[in-house]
Structure formats: structure tokens, C-alpha cells
Amino acid sequence: MNILNKVKQGMLDSTKAIKEISSDVTELTKLKIALSKDLTRIEELYYDLGKKMYALFEKDPHIEVDEEVSSSLIEIKATLERTKEYQLKIESLKGIIKCEQCGYEVDENDKYCSNCGNKLKLLILEKINEEAVNFEEADENKEVEHTAVDDIEKKPE
Ligand SMILES: [Zn+2]
Known part of the structure; x- marks a missing residue:
């Protein structure tokens, strides 16, 4: 007890x-x-x-090394290379964030659009999340960049 x-x-x-x-x-x-x-x-x-x-x-x-250890090492290497690739893509995409309201190009750290004063923080977060999802989907075909570029090229008409 x-x-x-x-x-x-x-x-x-x-x-x-x-x-x-x-x-x-x-x-x-x-x-x-x-x-x-x-x-x-x-x-x-x-x-x-x-x-x-x-x-x-x-x-x-x-x-x-043992075959199993070797396969882990190779996977680590591939994963590290992928993360570097993603980081580079994120960096380059961060440079082309635009204000949703007026289309003015803004800096990733801007809280408000310097052109129209629109509040930007949510838009930027959404944009980054969106890209993160796209990266997962586009693991095999690298069409993310093309799509993003196409969108920008189509806009000014
Ligand atoms: Zn704006």
C-alpha cells in the first residue's frame, strides 16, 4: 500500500x-x-x-565505414547541399518582395511600404511560407523560379 x-x-x-x-x-x-x-x-x-x-x-x-554508416553520411551530405540551395533561393527571392497594394518593390525588413505606407509584415510572412511549400513540391522539377519570373514579367502591361 x-x-x-x-x-x-x-x-x-x-x-x-x-x-x-x-x-x-x-x-x-x-x-x-x-x-x-x-x-x-x-x-x-x-x-x-x-x-x-x-x-x-x-x-x-x-x-x-560500415554500409549503413556510409548511407547516413551520404544522406547528410545531400541534405546539407539542399539546405544551402534553398537558402540561396530564399535570399534571392527575398529581394523581389513587392507591396500588395501598389506593387512597389520593398525590402524584406520593411514594415511599411515606403511608397504607399501599406503594412507589409503579413504579406512578407505569407510570401515566405508560400515559397517554403513550393520548394517541397518542386523537389524534383525546378520550376519555382521560372513561375515566379514569369509572373513578374507578365504584370507590367
Ligand atoms: Zn505600397
């Missing part, structure tokens, strides 16, 4: 019961904290190990 039930049923006097509960709780808390710290540390160690392994692979792509 646990201590709380004993207390409920009046089997322990309250002073003794409180002492037992608090020492149990303290011990439990200590163990939980210790466990949680070590679990976090293990995650960090795995992560560090992976980064060290990848650094070795970057130095020497022909490094001798």
Missing part, C-alpha cells in the same frame, strides 16, 4: 506521514532529474559523434 493511501486511511500519524512522503518525493525527484540529465547528455553525445564522423567523411570521402 502506498503512503498516500495509508494517510487517507489514518494508518499513519500525520507528522510521520509527511516526513515519509517528502523523503520519497525528494528521492524520486533526484532520480528523475539524474535520469533526465543523462538522457539529454546521451542525445548530445550521439549528435557529437555524428558530427565528428561527418567531419572525418568530409576530409576523406573514401573513409572505410
Whole structure:
């Protein structure tokens, strides 16, 4: 029977019961904290190990490793290259954000259109989210840029 039930049923006097509960709780808390710290540390160690392994692979792509390790390393490499590509595309797209109200070209950091004073923040966020979705869809065919450019070219008529 646990201590709380004993207390409920009046089997322990309250002073003794409180002492037992608090020492149990303290011990439990200590163990939980210790466990949680070590679990976090293990995650960090795995992560560090992976980064060290990848650094070795970057130095020497022909490094001798197990096939499964090798496939992870190759996937990391491909993913890193993809993220660099996305970042470059995002940077270049950020440069062509336009005010929804007047079409004036605005800077990514602008809160208001410097031409008409329209509030821009939401528009910019929407634009970035939109592009993020497009990147996922256009993983294989690289038509995102073409579509964006076409739209801009069609507008001034
Ligand atoms: Zn404007």
C-alpha cells in the first residue's frame, strides 16, 4: 500500500506521514532529474559523434565505414547541399518582395511600404511560407523560379 493511501486511511500519524512522503518525493525527484540529465547528455553525445564522423567523411570521402554508416553520411551530405540551395533561393527571392497594394518593390525588413505606407509584415510572412511549400513540391522539377519570373514579367502591361 502506498503512503498516500495509508494517510487517507489514518494508518499513519500525520507528522510521520509527511516526513515519509517528502523523503520519497525528494528521492524520486533526484532520480528523475539524474535520469533526465543523462538522457539529454546521451542525445548530445550521439549528435557529437555524428558530427565528428561527418567531419572525418568530409576530409576523406573514401573513409572505410560500415554500409549503413556510409548511407547516413551520404544522406547528410545531400541534405546539407539542399539546405544551402534553398537558402540561396530564399535570399534571392527575398529581394523581389513587392507591396500588395501598389506593387512597389520593398525590402524584406520593411514594415511599411515606403511608397504607399501599406503594412507589409503579413504579406512578407505569407510570401515566405508560400515559397517554403513550393520548394517541397518542386523537389524534383525546378520550376519555382521560372513561375515566379514569369509572373513578374507578365504584370507590367
Ligand atoms: Zn505600397
